[in-house]
Structures are given as C-alpha cells and as structure tokens.
Amino acid sequence: MGYVRFAALGDSVTHGVGDAVPTGWRGWARILAEALGESHDISFCNLAVSGAVVADVRHKQLPEALAHQPHIASLIVGINDTMRSTWNRERIRRELLETAAALHGSGAVLLTVRFHDHGRVFGLPAVLRRPLFARIAFLNEVYDEIHATYGGIRVDLGEQAEVFEREFWSIDRLHPSELGHRSLARCFGAGLNEIGFAHPLPSGDREGGYVPNWRTDLHWMVTEGVPWFGRRAKDLGPWAARLAMTEARGLAQRPVLPARLPARRLPAVRRGVLVGVGLDDAVAS
Template structure:
C-alpha cells in the first residue's frame, strides 16, 4: 500500500454559477407559478436560489426561437453568463408558418454565441403536450408531429455545435405528465411543475460539474394558492380569448390535419 493511497480522496472540483441566464417564452417568464403579491416566480427564480447565482432573464410571453436569437440573446451576452437555459419552440409549433429548419438555424446561432462567451448552454427538449392538453384525434396527431419536428431541430442544432450543450428532456422528467404538474390552462407548469423542472435542471448542471449548493425542494411553498374560483376565472378571462386569438393561426393546422390525416410538418 502506497502513502498516496492512504490520503483521503479529494472532493470533485465544481464550478460555481455566478451568473445564470434564462431565455425563452412564457414558461421561462414563470407563468403557472404565481406569487401572492402578484407576478411570477417559476423555474428561473427557483434555480437562481438553488445556485446562488445572479439571474438574467429577458424571456417574454409568446416568444419564438427567432425572438430568442435576435432580441433576448443580445440582452444576455454582455453579462457573460456561466450557464444559460433556453426554453423556446413551442410557440413556433402553434403558428401556421412553423418552420423547423428556421428553428434549428436560430437555435444553432444562439448556442454558438453563448459558447463564444464561455457559457454552458442547456436546451429544453419537449414532451408530448397532447398528453396534457387534450385535443381531437386528427389535430392531436398534427401537433404531435410538429413537436417531433421541433425536437429533431433541437437535436440537430446541438449536434452541429459539437454536442456539448446540455439537453433537459421534458418527456423523461419524473412526474412531468402528472396532472398536478400543470397549471389550470394545461399549457404552463404549475408551481410543482416549475419545481420539478428546476430540480431536474439543477441535477443536470451538477452532472456537468457545476455547483448547486441548495437543490430545489419539490414541496410547494411560497406561491399563491390556486382555487376553483381562480380556475373558473381563467376560463372566462384568459382561456376563451386565447383560443379566439389563436384561431387564425391554428386554423390552417387544423385544416391540414383533417385533410392530410394529421401529417403536419
């Protein structure tokens, strides 16, 4: 036995996350996890608290991948974040002009720019949202195919940059398809869903060598309680107007699904 073998093993070296960035759509804004005094918390704030980092979050509701590249990225790069999470693409799938190749190009450019400032990017890869948001059969298949095309675009963008970005696959997120993980609109995570997402992101970053001193607790606390009255109000004030606004964009998707047996691309 050598002297060296008698020495205690050194703990693995971890890199602190001083600046954390999140880019993307309403999920990155925190929708679905309301605070008692108003506003939203969501997985970016939960992950910020877990890492002790400064958070830069230019995400906005309705954002598409092109918005991430052209509007949000310029707001993030000067901060030179250690880690950036990208949560975008679902809004692209809900538009009549969905273009998987364009999504891939915008994401690839965003990843290259983040790597250029020494940032470790993490991209969200999407679940089968038709298992959460119930739709008629033909439309369900059409939108499922769009999410498949979106995920293929995400995979290709990551591969084109050498595959060194982290991928958080929401389809494999433990508890991700449970009803309690989703808010009343079935479009955004609930507080629990945001906590599950933040915890999984923290575990992914730990595996990549980053320090996450206070892993996210999945027990809900600090958010606003959602009651039956809140759910009913959402249907009247938010849900129906949203469906009306999206009607013009979703109409071609529905028609294509009905005429082409649900094959949308």
C-alpha cells in the same frame, strides 16, 4: 464559492408564468438562480418574455445574453412557433442553431429540454394534436442536434410520467405549476452539481401556488381557455382544416401518437452532461 453568471432565454415558461409570487412571476430559472446563490455569488439575468418565438430569442434576447457573459445559459423556446401559421422549419432550425452556437462559443453551459406531447396534456382534438405533435417532434430533432454538438444539461420532459399528471401544470395546462417549475429547477440543479456548480438543490415542496380542482379548471376553461383557443384557431384552424380534408381524401396517413416523443440516441456520456438529467434523478437526490 465562486462567481456565477446565469442568463435565461426563452418564452413564458422561463419567464415564470404559472408560478405566481407577490412580486409577480417567479419560475424555474429564478428558483434555480436562488439555489445557486446559496453557494455562489450569482448574477442572474432573465431575458425570457411571454409569447416569445425563436426569432425573438435569436435577434432580441441573444445580444443581451452575450453581453452578460454567462457561465450558464438556458435556451428553451419553440412551442409558440409550433402554434403559429408562420411556422418555418428551416428558419427555426437555423436560428436555434445560431443561438446555441453563440452561447456555447461565449463559454456558457447550455440548459435545454426535449419537449413532451403538449397536445396530450392540453387534451386537443386529434385533428389539431397530430400536426402539433409533428412540429414538436421536429423541434426536438433540432434540440437533439444542439445537444449532440454543444453538450450541456438537458431535461427530457417526454420521459417523465409526472409531466402528464395534473399537478405538474398550472390552471391553463400550458405552463408548469409551482411544483412543475420546482421539478424543472431541481432537474437542472442536479445536472449542474455533476459538472462542478455545487449547490443545494431547491426545495421540491409547494409553498403556495395553484392546487388543481375541477371547479377552478372548469371556470378557467369557460372564461379563459375557450377564448384563448378561439384566438389560436386563427392560426391553427385553416391549417388543421386542410389536413382534415387531405385525410378525408385518403391522401395522408395518420401517424400513431406514442405516449412520449422518442429521443435520438446519442453517444453514451455521463448522465446529466450529454445524455441529460431526468426529473426522477433530481427528486431522488
């Protein structure tokens, strides 16, 4: 048994939204921290904030994370940036790389992901799904660069069939359900076991949480989903409209949307350390 400090940086997914417990949101990071605590003295610091963008992580969360002197640090952020009119590729890449470099430089093992096609899960119309897909693809290129440079443990969500199943998601389809959070925690846990942070994997079984059904989905869509989409359309709407006009004039070629986002090929190193761990590996262990 050893002493392990774990700092979690990011947005609502790492904050735990979608996995409700009596004390509030739990989420994959806390589930993983509790599992690590079975074999180690654990100091867990969850700095993730719902709605956070890359700039928030770089300028607000990173200093606190470094003060925690983590052995393990998760960096999962950027999806909120893809859905805003303030999207800036150069700034996002720079701030993600700066954050990763600082965490790695402090001695932390990085936990990251490659994002899946969120538009496919949410069922967005093609005119919004195409530009969102392009932004997510760019975000994944940055995380490829981070992983190739600093290593760590990475989960490629786009390669996992269960990510596109309804049970993986909470009622809003934007945040993982309890099962989704548990799958992510088990996936990172399997990778940590491979590199010396030995601990029992957290359970993959639901203890409660949301069970999808068409009635609750319909109620949420009417009372929450449509209003949310209306608010988000203030950012995405004008941009999507410009894209649609360009396409109508025949000035843009529509990209073919694959079933998953392709991963950049990296040097062959132990699976779970550089190439990354898949959900199937974690479930099988």
